[in-house]
Amino acid sequence: MLKIENLHAEIDGKEILKGLSLEVNAGEVHAIMGPNGAGKSTLGYVLGGRPGYEVTSGSVTFDGVDLLELEAHERAAAGVFLGFQYPVEIPGVSNVQFLREALNAQRATRDEKALSGGEFLKLARGQADLLGMDYDMLKRPVNVGFSGGEKKRNEMVQMGIVNPKFAILDETDSGLDIDALRVVGDGINRIMRAPDKAVLLITHYQRLLDYVEPDFVHVLADGRIVRSGGKELAQQLESEGYVGIAA
Amino acid sequence: MAAVMELPSTREESWRWGDPAAIAAAAGLPRGEAPAGAWFLELEGARAVFVDGVLDEGRSDLRHVAIAPLEGGTHVLGARTTGHGWSLRVEAHASAELIQIVHIATGGENHVPAEIVLADGAQASVVETYVGTGWSNRSTRMTLGAGAKLARAVRLLQTAGFVSVRDEADVGAEASLIVTMLGAGDAGTRIDGAITVSGDDAFAEYGGALLARRDQRQECALSVRHAALNGQSKQIWRAVAADTSTASLAARVEVARDAQKTDGVQSLRGLLLKRTATVNLKPELEIFADDVKCAHGATVGELDQRALFYMQSRGIPHAKAQALLTRAFVGDAFAQIADETVRDAFVADADAWLEAAL
Numbered sequence: 001m002l003k004i005e006n007l008h009a010e011i012d013g014k015e016i017l018k019g020l021s022l023e024v025n026a027g028e029v030h031a032i033m034g035p036n037g038a039g040k041s042t043l044g045y046v047l048g049g050r051p052g053y054e055v056t057s058g059s060v061t062f063d064g065v066d067l068l069e070l071e072a073h074e075r076a077a078a079g080v081f082l083g084f085q086y087p088v089e090i091p092g093v094s095n096v097q098f099l100r101e102a103l104n105a106q107r108a109t110r111d112e113k114a115l116s117g118g119e120f121l122k123l124a125r126g127q128a129d130l131l132g133m134d135y136d137m138l139k140r141p142v143n144v145g146f147s148g149g150e151k152k153r154n155e156m157v158q159m160g161i162v163n164p165k166f167a168i169l170d171e172t173d174s175g176l177d178i179d180a181l182r183v184v185g186d187g188i189n190r191i192m193r194a195p196d197k198a199v200l201l202i203t204h205y206q207r208l209l210d211y212v213e214p215d216f217v218h219v220l221a222d223g224r225i226v227r228s229g230g231k232e233l234a235q236q237l238e239s240e241g242y243v244g245i246a247a
Numbered sequence: 248m249a250a251v252m253e254l255p256s257t258r259e260e261s262w263r264w265g266d267p268a269a270i271a272a273a274a275g276l277p278r279g280e281a282p283a284g285a286w287f288l289e290l291e292g293a294r295a296v297f298v299d300g301v302l303d304e305g306r307s308d309l310r311h312v313a314i315a316p317l318e319g320g321t322h323v324l325g326a327r328t329t330g331h332g333w334s335l336r337v338e339a340h341a342s343a344e345l346i347q348i349v350h351i352a353t354g355g356e357n358h359v360p361a362e363i364v365l366a367d368g369a370q371a372s373v374v375e376t377y378v379g380t381g382w383s384n385r386s387t388r389m390t391l392g393a394g395a396k397l398a399r400a401v402r403l404l405q406t407a408g409f410v411s412v413r414d415e416a417d418v419g420a421e422a423s424l425i426v427t428m429l430g431a432g433d434a435g436t437r438i439d440g441a442i443t444v445s446g447d448d449a450f451a452e453y454g455g456a457l458l459a460r461r462d463q464r465q466e467c468a469l470s471v472r473h474a475a476l477n478g479q480s481k482q483i484w485r486a487v488a489a490d491t492s493t494a495s496l497a498a499r500v501e502v503a504r505d506a507q508k509t510d511g512v513q514s515l516r517g518l519l520l521k522r523t524a525t526v527n528l529k530p531e532l533e534i535f536a537d538d539v540k541c542a543h544g545a546t547v548g549e550l551d552q553r554a555l556f557y558m559q560s561r562g563i564p565h566a567k568a569q570a571l572l573t574r575a576f577v578g579d580a581f582a583q584i585a586d587e588t589v590r591d592a593f594v595a596d597a598d599a600w601l602e603a604a605l
């Protein structure tokens with residue numbers, strides 16, 4: 001589904017990704033762990049098409065299409081979802097309005113019919129319910145005044161509504177309390193565990209991986225994947241740290 | 248016609264960002280066809296259409312609005328309006344029906360004075376829409392008796408030329424004046440406002456949005472003077488500038504020595520859609536009373552790049568994301584419009600502008 005080959009990317013002239021290769025097939029969950037500043041969020045931004053990140057060499061194909069050629073919104077319409085490490089506050093734009101615009105824009109890009117107000121609200125209400133988010137929060141401006149955990153939960157509600165094929169979830173577990181972690185873990189499984197979908201789960205902790213069991217675990221250090229293994233690698237990292245492994 | 252037009256000079260402080268040359272150019276545009284369109288909102292009430300400053304009786308239904316000779320006052324542009332204009336006078340404790348006025352300009356210059364006089368406890372609501380091209384020059388004098396309420400909403404939608412609006416208001420005790428302006432056309436714009444809160448416990452709100460694009464220049468010079476006890480005023484202005492345009496706001500709150508317990512809110516915010524555009528903000532407070540609350544803020548910024556990417560990453564194309572953020576930015580300036588149909592019209596005008604400008 002996703003094939004990254006020898007990816008080099010820089011921001012403001014500073015090279016952050018230094019020859020990263022990774023292949024993710026449909027039906028798989030891959031966890032990416034690694035020290036602070038290793039380039040994990042950068043990988044997410046490059047895949048999402050954030051302006052300012054320049055790919056200097058390498059390639060990324062998504063379902064055979066050159067992902068790097070697509071504009072950010074086209075990547076979303078193609079089925080790529082980026083769950084933000086730091087979800088952004090948007091004063092003056094309600095969650096409902098934002099998500100309806102987003103979903104219908106994706107549908108328009110795919111030549112699908114727009115959802116009516118009623119259809120959309122039913123969908124949004126259902127997803128908010130499943131993730132234990134109070135429906136009133138959907139009427140509030142996007143992420144404004146949300147607690148850290150509420151923002152992350154909101155990311156998952158958004159993912160449920162747009163129902164992507166491939167999700168990059170950047171530290172979705174950080175800031176969540178113990179119960180919320182389980183709700184979010186269940187949400188990821190429910191929305192994304194399917195034979196035709198895949199997930200790239202960026203995390204620092206084993207906890208989330210207890211709920212969302214990865215098929216593969218990779219260590220990203222200094223802009224490259226330096227080690228790959230099964231889910232036992234995460235346990236090993238938890239007990240031993242990156243020292244030694246990432247070297 | 249080579250009549251020399253006396254126009255304000257940009258050497259005058261209040262005209263420092265002004266564009267008198269654009270007024271002269273607009274006045275020189277040849278008269279032509281009136282633009283077609285449905286400019287009235289779907290609301291019951293009195294209607295007046297002025298074409299190049301002359302009442303079009305066939306398309307008007309004046310009801311309680313009168314046409315009368317009026318003085319344009321002493322303001323440099325307002326003074327030129329002296330002549331026949333429209334007058335709304337509402338008796339004590341009466342409520343006038345909504346009044347809609349459409350000003351259609353086809354070229355050249357046209358000048359119309361107006362007065363709105365509300366006796367004690369009277370209420371009125373006025374919506375004005377400017378379309379077409381040429382120089383449209385207006386003066387409007389508003390007098391609110393004790394406890395009177397006036398809501399006035401003005402849509403400046405001329406596609407070319409210049410619109411200059413001079414407003415003077417006197418707000419009596421416990422009265423409420425709410426004026427909302429929207430500049431969303433392609434004409435040059437000059438709004439001059441002089442509001443006096445002259446009765447105790449009165450409320451005056453004068454705000455709006457100027458949306459400028461291409462090489463357009465729009466500006467507002469406003470002063471609200473508190474001369475009585477316990478007055479409240481609000482000046483909520485949003486200026487958006489695209490391309491190489493300039494939007495300028497000079498807003499002043501003056502609190503006289505006796506105007507204790509005044510509560511003045513002034514919020515001037517500018518948004519640059521391009522680095523080549525300009526927003527000028529000049530907030531001024533002049534306070535002679537000691538027991539006064541005046542909150543004010545003036546900021547100019549650009550759209551939040553992180554928010555733009557966040558929206559794009561959810562599938563919203565760049566221009567649409569810009570439009571949603573800009574609309575949210577402008578929205579604060581329309582919140583005071585009580586009538587939903589009028590407020591929706593302002594939002595729709597702003598949306599149409601965004602569609603064209605982005």
Ligand SMILES: Nc1ncnc2c1ncn2[C@@H]1O[C@H](COP(=O)(O)OP(=O)(O)OP(=O)(O)O)[C@@H](O)[C@H]1O
Nearest residue numbers: 011012014016034035036037038039040041042043
């Ligand atoms: N504009 C920039 N200019 C220079 N360096 C930058 C810029 N933005 C980010 N970086 C650097 O890029 C590196 C990778 O950052 P990134 O956010 O991808 O790390 P990360 O692996 O997600 O870390 P964390 O685990 O703390 O979230 C960091 O060293 C960061 O300081």
Ligand SMILES: [Mg+2]
Nearest residue numbers: 040041042085
């Ligand atoms: Mg990170």
